[in-house]
Amino acid sequence: MTHVHGEKASASADDRSEPGDGADVTNRLRRRAVMLCILTTAVVASAEIGVGVAFGLISVTAEGLHTGADLLDSLIAYFLVIIASRPADRDHPYGHGKYDSLGAIVEGGFVFITGGWALLKSAGVLLGLVDADPRPEPVTVGIMLAAAVLYWGVSRYVIRLADQTRSPLVYAEAMHLRSHVWITLGLAAGLALSKAGLSAGWSAAHQVDAIVAVLLGAYLMRLGWRIVRPGFRQLMDTALPDEEIRRITEVLDRFREEFVEIHGVRTRGAGVDRHVDIHLMVEGDRTVRWAHDLSHRIEAELHEQMPGVRLLVHVEPAAGRAWEEYLARRRVGRVVVRDCAPLAAEADHHSDVRAHQG
Ligand SMILES: [Zn+2]
Ligand SMILES: [Zn+2]
Ligand SMILES: [Zn+2]
Structure with a gap:
């Protein structure tokens, strides 16, 4: 005898398995988390692309494009969360949870590809295949530091929401924002170093921008892989931890x-x-x-x-x-x-x- 407990039995009065209000709260928190990520990435992407183009900084432009892509990812994530929170229906009797897993794979995959792109691009600069004229002014350092502070505050809050909702997609979003704290701090440090070097008449300081971009690329590839893995395990029906x-x-x-x-x-x-x-x-x-x-x-x-x-x-x-x-x-x-x-x-x-x- 096989008996399904949960959704199928929800019509019976004795069924205590219905998540009820708890699920509504969870869905609301997940949507709030993703909405916050969308707003944060929108603000930072505009600032970084503006600064990167205006001051000829490849690392900052690349990070701005990456952040702009994050904005698209977060928008996709927002709709995936809405789909994933729909109750089970006739076509998806086990619920829509795997859309959530799929979202983590799409997002992690994108970060991985962006990392590979940054690596190739900066390698081209270091090998002299691409011209570069970076102008790391103090204002660019200040803007990157401000972005780092914003990322830190928002990611802290979203990680707490991920713990409450136990959603791999919200967790992926939170860890992604957190990774930007270190990225923007690293870029700020690179800009400051480059500026100091150029002021001291050290011409090799021009290369700092590309060297930072190589590190950024390698880091993003590793991060992307770590986001993809848990989502992939769920799609493959791997046992719980x-x-x-x-x-x-x-x-x-x-x-x-x-x-x-x-x-x-x-x-x-x-x-x-x-x-x-x-x-x-x-x-x-x-x-x-x-x-x-x-x-x-x-x-x-x-x-x-x-x-x-x-x-x-x-x-x-x-x-x-x-x-x-x-x-x-x-x-x-x-x-x-x-x-x-x-x-x-x-x-x-x-x-x-x-x-x-x-
Ligand atoms: Zn048995
Ligand atoms: Zn029953
Ligand atoms: Zn990112």
Whole structure:
């Protein structure tokens, strides 16, 4: 018997798994987070492109273009968040959480490509293939420092929102803004160094701009990869992190007096949703109503610990070795999490069931 808990059962009055107001708050916070990122990047991109072009600074222009691209990314993210927060529907019965994962991949991929571009461009300058005439005036240093302060304040707030909503996309946006703090500080330092060098009559100070851009490019490629990875893991249905599986096991274990065994535990993440499915082995004479009630109590407890959890329960009667061990342990349930081949075990204990019936 397979029973879906969560969205499908939301019509029944006893269903305690509905996120309700909590989900509304989460969606509102996620939209606020992305809106803040859009406003911040819009302000900084205009300032950087203006300064970069006016003063002939390749590193600042590149960073301004990158920030302008971030603005587009954030706009895409805003719509992805709206899609990802829609409830499950007929075409997407598991919800739209993976649009969120996809958003992280698109955004991280773009940062990666931008990094590669900056690397090639500045290498061209250093090799003398491209002309450059940077004028690092004090006002350019001041503007980059102001941008760093703005990025720091906004990213701090958005990281807090990401913790509250546990959205990989909002987290990606926050970490992206945070990366700009170091980038803009690095650019400001490069500009100051370049200015000091030129004032001292050191002509090689012209190259500082391109050297800074090489470092910027390498950094962005690494950052992009780190944003892409968690989104990719979700798309590939990789199991939840060990820490979360440990917390899930802990909750299941609280019900050990009531079941015989829980096995076949499988987990995966999709945006803010965590899908968990388990095989709940109970004493064979229990009623369907009893097993259903236990399933809902387990789900309610899981939901208490981790709000995005969706639990799917497969109920089965105790038989064979599991039943004998249960009796030998004097009726205390056991949670088996690390069985790598739940389906193979299934064939084994389901043949036990048939043997009992035959
Ligand atoms: Zn139910
Ligand atoms: Zn960026
Ligand atoms: Zn089973």
